[in-house]
Structure formats: C-alpha cells, structure tokens
Amino acid sequence: MNDLSLTINGRTVSASPGMSILQAALSAGIVIPTLCFDKTLESTGSCWMCIVELKGKNRFVPACSTPASEGMVVETENPELHNMRRQSLERMIDLHCGDCMGPCELSCPAGCNIPGFIEEIRRHDDGEAIRIIKETIPLPGILGRVCPAPCEDECRRHGVDEPVSICALKRYAADQDMERADRYIPEVPEKTGRTAAVVGAGPAGLSAAYYLLALGHDVTIFDANEAPGGMMRYGIPRFRLPESVIEKEIEPLRKMGARFRMNTVLGRDITTASLRENFDAIFLGIGASKASLMGIPGEDEPAVASGIAFLREAACGKAVHPGKSVLVVGGGNTAIDASRTALRLGAERVTILYRRTRSEMPANQAEIEEALAEGVRLHLLAAPVSVTTTGGRVSVTAVAMQQGEPDESGRRRPVPIAGSEFTIHADTVISATGQHVHCPAEAVPGVTLNPDGTLEVNPRTLECSATGIFAGGDCVTGADIAIRAVEQGKRAAYFIDRYLLGLTTEEKTVAPFNSSYGPRDKAPAAFYLRTPSAPRVPVPELEPEVRTGGFMEAVTGFESADALTEAERCLQCRCKAIETCRLRYLAAQYLPDYTCRQLEHPEFSISETPDILLEREKCVDCGICVRTLEACISPEHPDYHKLAASCPTGALSEPPVTR
Incomplete structure (x- = not known):
C-alpha cells in the first residue's frame, strides 16, 4: 500500500498505513510529549499527555492511539494543548509522593549526589564514591573535615533517629583515595588552546581551576600567600585540617596541569588589566581575609589581636605563648x-565573650562542643565596650545584654x-567579630564594586561588569562557608568555558x-516505619586531654567497618x-514552580522483594508494567530488570545489591 501524507506542525510527513499520529511524528523527528507510551508494546495507555489537535475539525485526540490518515493536519503544541497537558500533570503530581532528589543534596550548596556516593561506599566501591563526589566537590578531604554540614540538618533520617554522618563519609572516601597510588583524576580532554587566570588559591579559585582544567583549558593560579589553600590553609587550625591533607587535595590539580604563581599580590604585582594581556579569561576568587573591627576604644592595643592574624x-x-588567660x-x-x-599554645584559661545566646552562635555546633570538652568557657549575652592596658595586663570593660526584638537575621x-x-582581665584579647573583602578598585579596572567591598556579578553566570572577568566565593558573597565557594567556583568554570568557546552565557x-x-521528618509514616532504628556511628576523635597537648588532628575519621555501618543507615531518598523519569521531565516543561496541593498521603506504602521494589504512590497508572507483563512469554517468571526499566516514574525499581 502507498504511504499516507499528512501535515504535522506545518511539515509534510509520510506515514505507513496503520501508523498512529505519534509514530508518524517520531519517524519524522517530531517530539510529542508522552508518559504511558512504550514503543516495544503494541497496546497503548491513556495518560493524555500526547494529546494533539486535528486542525479544521476542532478535535483533540491522543496521538498514540489515533491512526494517521491522508491529508490530516495536526498541531502538537499550542496554548490550549499546553494547558490540557498542564492540568493532566497537576492531577498526577498531586497524587505522586516521592523525593526526586534527597533533601540532603538539595541543601548542599554544591549539589553533591550524596545518596549516590554513600551507596557506593555501602557497596565497597570507594573509587566510584570519590568519582561521584568530585563531580561537584573537588576538595572532599578538606570539606569532609571543615564543612558545617547543612546537608545533615536536612537528612530524612531525622524522622527515625539521627542524621547520617555525611561529612564523615565524604572524608572517608577522600582519605581512601589519598592513600591510593592511582588516585582519581578526571580525564583531561585535548587542550582547547584557551587560557584562564585564577586569582586566589582558596576553595573558589581551586574549584574553578579544577573544572576548567577538566574541560581542557590551561589554567594559571595566582595567590598572595607562599602556598595555595587560602583561608583553608591560613585560617583553619592544623588540629582540624592538617597541612598534609591540603597538599594531597591540591596534588590532582598539579597533575592536571595547573600552574601556581605564589607570593603574587593583586594590586601590587598584577591587575586584571595586566592579566588580560596574557589570558583569555579571568576568575577572581579573592577571600574575605580582612578582619572586622570591634569598634571600641583600645582595640588597637598591642595585646589585642585579630582572630585571622592569630x-x-x-x-x-610563628605564634607565641598567649599568656595564661585569653x-x-x-x-x-x-x-x-x-x-x-590558644589552649594548644599554652593558655590555661580561655573564655569566649559573645553578645547573644549559645543557640545563636553561628559557629558549627560540633566545634562548639569540642571546644567546651577541651576546657573553653562561654560567657554569653555580654559584649565589650572598651579595652585598656596597664602594666602589660589587659582589662576589658564589658556590658551584659538582653534579647530585644528580632533583627534582619531573624x-x-x-x-x-x-x-x-563589669571587667574581665586577660593577658591576650582576640577579636573574632567577622571579616570582609578588601579589593582595591585600581586592581580590577572596569569591575563594579558593591558598597561592602564585594564584587558585583551576574547572579547566574557570575560574570563581572567587565566582559571576560568572572568572580566567586567570599569576594561575591562576603565571608561564607567553603562549600558555597566551591559551588561558585564550579559554576563560574561552566560559564567561563562557554565564554572561551565563543558560546553565549545567556x-x-x-x-x-x-x-x-515533604519536610525532612514529615514524610508519610510508612516511609520511616520500614526502617529500624540504628544509632549514628560516632566519628572517632582523640581524648580532650590528649589533643590539647599539640596540633595533631583531633578527629581521626572512620575506619572501613564503621564507614560501611554508617553508610547502611542512609535511607536512599533519591529516586x-x-x-530517566518522564514525569519529572514533563513537569519541568509544563509545571515550573508548581507546588503539590495534596500534602497527606494516607495510602502511602513501599514494598520490597528480592526482585523488585514497589513505591505505590510514585505510580501514575500508566499501565506500562501491566502491558509489559501481558506481553511476556512467561508472565509467571517475569524479567524484573525489564519490568523496572520500563517504568517511567521510578515506581518500580530493582532493590540495591550488596557487593
């Protein structure tokens, strides 16, 4: 029989007799949205996502089950069709219950696939774990030690007992990699011939360099210090972050071809104008290394030091004994x-003076606990008003505080x-009230500075007001956590790559x-009830009386057995x-910013056999699984791999396998 001729979206398309509109469109490379269609099955479903309009007939029909006919004129996308698909998706999404991404990875500024790397640790594949981590975090040994772990605050395990020790597991994977002779280093493609200058060897600069190198560009890193690492090297004590770890984290960048030019100060030795003469693009990763003042009389006394300088x-x-009382x-x-x-340098009494309550201290709570265990004292709801020095002894006049109305921070x-x-006497006063960015305008001509000294950038691309110059980290956000600087370094590398290749960054x-x-501990009860309680594995650390005797690393980290036990606590929320989820793909197209209206899911259930995992409320009743079983030669012995692979939403999946 002769082929049929029809028109789809203004194009003439040929179709064999018996073809559906959907098959005719697919053969011509025209995409029609569908959820329940499976080309390996003869029968069709009824999701109505593939609805199309037959022009001239004022009819809307499903493309998967409507035969193509001679002279048919079809339109696959218009406002009415868009609205119909949106309404169909809204009904499905409101009934759908499941996490696409785990709350942990959504709360990680770098977007690390946390369930993915933890699953690989559980499967004893530490090499794959570090590969997954380094897709988003190139410095996991450092971040595993110093990150305040916003991911753990959002861990769904809160609904059972305690959150998973995500940072400790990240550190474990990194430490395992550091001990290997064949460490993980991403494959570097053929060189592009493009060059980038990175100013600042802190977390933002090193991250930008890592991902630019991985994209094939030549990178030179400039820094004012003697060695790379930025505030990670010069602002975090060795008992938290050993120098050897920093060196091992930077080693892959050297092997990937990074060049380091140290003792090079922006504004003195280089400017962005001078760098433009030799480089195709510039990334500014200047840290917030300037100490903030307390703003009180006497703070310039010799016995008063900034926390950063100390x-x-x-x-x-080069530190000296700070005296008995600090x-x-x-x-x-x-x-x-x-x-x-200060304790490790010989101080006998160390007191922290803070103007708010302990719960409002911005420091990592685990670090506060460790400080208290070592003997540091807290004097809360008090603030200094002046400093005087008499006979080498420092006197700080302070005032008690009370809580007033909420400020802009909440x-x-x-x-x-x-x-x-009241008065406090001490041998040394250390001011640690904040830090800020100092970037001389003459060092970055054409780059707009904000009133607070940070650099003005495009919030999405991180490009500065001067074309070809990008920035990230503290010089954009102000003093912030390292993981946020890492994310900005990676994001900037993506847009620098596009800029270098002549592609639009917009x-x-x-x-x-x-x-x-739903919220971290408010998932349906059945989600938590399927999981027996298992205590969080303590991360090994030295006893306080041992660790305060020097600068040896205080937290020693997991051994393999403990890492495996802790990894098994992960609920694996990530779908x-x-x-491959078609529902997620379609929702992104038709339901931007949509919030599910159904908050309660009383019929929620998860059932698991050795062969298949069924999450009923991820099901959208597309019928593919039923039709797949009906098409099986032996329905009594189904191909579970094929069955799971055929599901368009992850309602059916294969249970995890332990190696």
Whole structure:
C-alpha cells in the first residue's frame, strides 16, 4: 500500500498505513510529549499527555492511539494543548509522593549526589564514591573535615533517629583515595588552546581551576600567600585540617596541569588589566581575609589581636605563648578556632565573650562542643565596650545584654542592660567579630564594586561588569562557608568555558522539577516505619586531654567497618529513576514552580522483594508494567530488570545489591 501524507506542525510527513499520529511524528523527528507510551508494546495507555489537535475539525485526540490518515493536519503544541497537558500533570503530581532528589543534596550548596556516593561506599566501591563526589566537590578531604554540614540538618533520617554522618563519609572516601597510588583524576580532554587566570588559591579559585582544567583549558593560579589553600590553609587550625591533607587535595590539580604563581599580590604585582594581556579569561576568587573591627576604644592595643592574624601566625608556626588567660570576642568559627588554638599554645584559661545566646552562635555546633570538652568557657549575652592596658595586663570593660526584638537575621537583637558593666582581665584579647573583602578598585579596572567591598556579578553566570572577568566565593558573597565557594567556583568554570568557546552565557535552561515527600521528618509514616532504628556511628576523635597537648588532628575519621555501618543507615531518598523519569521531565516543561496541593498521603506504602521494589504512590497508572507483563512469554517468571526499566516514574525499581 502507498504511504499516507499528512501535515504535522506545518511539515509534510509520510506515514505507513496503520501508523498512529505519534509514530508518524517520531519517524519524522517530531517530539510529542508522552508518559504511558512504550514503543516495544503494541497496546497503548491513556495518560493524555500526547494529546494533539486535528486542525479544521476542532478535535483533540491522543496521538498514540489515533491512526494517521491522508491529508490530516495536526498541531502538537499550542496554548490550549499546553494547558490540557498542564492540568493532566497537576492531577498526577498531586497524587505522586516521592523525593526526586534527597533533601540532603538539595541543601548542599554544591549539589553533591550524596545518596549516590554513600551507596557506593555501602557497596565497597570507594573509587566510584570519590568519582561521584568530585563531580561537584573537588576538595572532599578538606570539606569532609571543615564543612558545617547543612546537608545533615536536612537528612530524612531525622524522622527515625539521627542524621547520617555525611561529612564523615565524604572524608572517608577522600582519605581512601589519598592513600591510593592511582588516585582519581578526571580525564583531561585535548587542550582547547584557551587560557584562564585564577586569582586566589582558596576553595573558589581551586574549584574553578579544577573544572576548567577538566574541560581542557590551561589554567594559571595566582595567590598572595607562599602556598595555595587560602583561608583553608591560613585560617583553619592544623588540629582540624592538617597541612598534609591540603597538599594531597591540591596534588590532582598539579597533575592536571595547573600552574601556581605564589607570593603574587593583586594590586601590587598584577591587575586584571595586566592579566588580560596574557589570558583569555579571568576568575577572581579573592577571600574575605580582612578582619572586622570591634569598634571600641583600645582595640588597637598591642595585646589585642585579630582572630585571622592569630590563626595565621599559628598556621605558619610563628605564634607565641598567649599568656595564661585569653579572652576571645565573637561567636563564629574563627572565635572557636582561635580559642582552641590558644589552649594548644599554652593558655590555661580561655573564655569566649559573645553578645547573644549559645543557640545563636553561628559557629558549627560540633566545634562548639569540642571546644567546651577541651576546657573553653562561654560567657554569653555580654559584649565589650572598651579595652585598656596597664602594666602589660589587659582589662576589658564589658556590658551584659538582653534579647530585644528580632533583627534582619531573624535573631533577637542584643540590647545592653544599663548599669551592668563589669571587667574581665586577660593577658591576650582576640577579636573574632567577622571579616570582609578588601579589593582595591585600581586592581580590577572596569569591575563594579558593591558598597561592602564585594564584587558585583551576574547572579547566574557570575560574570563581572567587565566582559571576560568572572568572580566567586567570599569576594561575591562576603565571608561564607567553603562549600558555597566551591559551588561558585564550579559554576563560574561552566560559564567561563562557554565564554572561551565563543558560546553565549545567556542560554535558556529549564530548571529541574523536584517532587518531595515533604519536610525532612514529615514524610508519610510508612516511609520511616520500614526502617529500624540504628544509632549514628560516632566519628572517632582523640581524648580532650590528649589533643590539647599539640596540633595533631583531633578527629581521626572512620575506619572501613564503621564507614560501611554508617553508610547502611542512609535511607536512599533519591529516586532511582531520576535520570530517566518522564514525569519529572514533563513537569519541568509544563509545571515550573508548581507546588503539590495534596500534602497527606494516607495510602502511602513501599514494598520490597528480592526482585523488585514497589513505591505505590510514585505510580501514575500508566499501565506500562501491566502491558509489559501481558506481553511476556512467561508472565509467571517475569524479567524484573525489564519490568523496572520500563517504568517511567521510578515506581518500580530493582532493590540495591550488596557487593
């Protein structure tokens, strides 16, 4: 029989007799959305996502089951069709219950596939674990030690008992890799011939360099210090982050071809104008290394040091005995690090003075606990008002505070209590009240600076006001955690790559859709009830009396057996079909920013056999599994792999296999 001729979206298309509109469109390379269609099956479903309009007949029909006919005129996308598909998807999404991505990876600034690498540790494949981690975090040995772990705050395991030790597992995978002779290094493609200058060898700069090198570009890293690492090397004490770990983390960059030019100061030795003469693109990863002042009389006394300077001296081995009594002002990580360092340098009494409550201290809570265990004392709801020195002894006048109305941070504003002044005596006062960026305007001509000294950038691409210059990390966000700097370094590398290859940095992207079980510990009860309680495995650390005797690493990390036990606690919230889920893909196209209206799922259930895992409320009743079983030669002995692979939403999947 002769082929039929029809028109689809203004194009003339040929179709064999008996072909459906969908098959005719596919043969011509025209995509029609579908959820329940499977080309290996003769029968069709009824999801109505493939609905099309027959022009001239004012009819809307499913393309998968409507035969093509001679002279038919079909339109596959218009406002009415878009709205119909949207309504169909809304009904499905409201009934759908499941996490696309785990709350842990959604809360990780770098977007690390946390369930993925933990699953590989559980399967004893540490090599694959580190490969997954380094897709988004090129410095896992460092971050596994110093990250405040926002991912653990959102872990769904909170609904059972305690969160998974995600950072400790990340560190474990990194430490295993560091001990290998054949360490993981991404395959570097053929050189592009393009060059990039990275200014700043901190987490943002090193991350940008890593991913630019992995894309085939030549990278030279400039830094004002003697050795790379930025504040990770000069602002974090060795008992938290050994120098050997920093060196091992930087080693892959050297092997990938990174060039380092140290002792090179922006504004003195180089400017962005001079770098433009030799490089095709520039990334600015300048840290927030300038200490903030307390703003009180006497803070310029010799016995008063900034926390940043104090930690830098200790990192360089130049610190001196701080005296018997040390007062540290501030509540952040720098204050905690400085207080613990003072103990190790010989101080007998170290007190932290902080103007708010302990729960409001921005420092990592685990670090606060460690400091208290070592003997550091907290004096809360108090603030210094002046410093005086008499006969080499420092006296700090402070005032008691009370909590007032909430400020812009959401915390209650500390208000001085009239007449509550008191005096604290110390040998050394360490000011750790914050830090900021210092970037001379003349060093970055054409780059717009914000009033607070940070660099103005395109919030998506991180490109500065000067074309070809990008920035990330503290110089954009202000003083922030290292993992956020890592994310910005990676993101900047992506857009620098596009810039270097002559591609637009303004390409339109569709944000991925993410379904969710709900808040971290508010998933359906059946989700948690299937999991027996298992205590969090303690991360080994030295006893306080041992670790304060020097700068040896205080937290020693997991051995293999403990890492495996902790990895098995992960609930694996991430959907196994996340890369192939048609529902997620279609929702991103038709339901941007949509929030599920159905919050309760009383019929929620998860059932598992050795062959198949069924998550009923991920099912959209497409019928593919039923039709697949009906088409099987032996329905009594189904191909479970094929059955799971045929599911378009991850409602059916294969259970994890332990190696």
